[in-house]
Amino acid sequence: MKEESKKEAVINFLKRYGYIIGLSAFMLILSIILIVSANKPNESDNNPVNTDPISFYNPLLNFTVAKEFNDTNLVYNSTLKQWEAHKGVCLTAPENSEVFAVLDGVVEDVYSNYLNGTVVVLSHANNLKTYYSSLGEDVPVKKGDTVKQGDVIGKISNTGANELNLGNHLHFEVTENDVKVDPATYLDLENK
Numbered sequence: 602m603k604e605e606s607k608k609e610a611v612i613n614f615l616k617r618y619g620y621i622i623g624l625s626a627f628m629l630i631l632s633i634i635l636i637v638s639a640n641k642p643n644e645s646d647n648n649p650v651n652t653d654p655i656s657f658y659n660p661l662l663n664f665t666v667a668k669e670f671n672d673t674n675l676v677y678n679s680t681l682k683q684w685e686a687h688k689g690v691c692l693t694a695p696e697n698s699e700v701f702a703v704l705d706g707v708v709e710d711v712y713s714n715y716l717n718g719t720v721v722v723l724s725h726a727n728n729l730k731t732y733y734s735s736l737g738e739d740v741p742v743k744k745g746d747t748v749k750q751g752d753v754i755g756k757i758s759n760t761g762a763n764e765l766n767l768g769n770h771l772h773f774e775v776t777e778n779d780v781k782v783d784p785a786t787y788l789d790l791e792n793k
């Protein structure tokens with residue numbers, strides 16, 4: 602076969618089948634891209650729920666754990682001279698120690714009564730709420746305020762008659778979906 606007719610044959614072949622070869626190559630590349638991207642781990646598919654542990658600030662800088670959380674056994678309240686469940690944690694610290702918001706949140710309530718002293722309630726994301734009891738009367742926040750984690754929301758005092766024998770302390774509670782849970786789950790309660 603002559604050189605010229607060889608060339609012609611190739612050209613004729615490409616004219617006839619070139620688009621099929623091109624299309625096949627294109628489909629092959631497209632398939633590879635699809636397969637590779639389908640196998641790539643997808644962040645949002647693997648983590649439909651944010652599983653990052655929620656990390657609280659401690660509500661006080663320096664404290665001693667005076668009473669731990671206990672929702673099953675009754676704990677003797679030496680002030681009220683009665684046995685009761687203690688669904689929070691009591692932290693003692695020097696009078697007027699600043700109390701910090703453990704998470705970003707909104708002030709849901711501020712109130713005072715004889716048993717609990719002044720109480721600040723914060724609501725947070727993830728259906729969490731935190732309660733700070735036995736605060737001094739003067740608190741720098743009011744209902745509806747937005748607070749940042751670490752903001753000062755009050756100072757501790759011995760005004761809560763409920764646990765007067767503890768002296769200056771913070772009675773701290775956490776609720777998850779309105780159920781009281783052990784604050785130790787979220788706090789670093791090694792004595793500070």
Ligand SMILES: [Zn+2]
Binds near residue numbers: 764
């Ligand atoms: Zn307490």
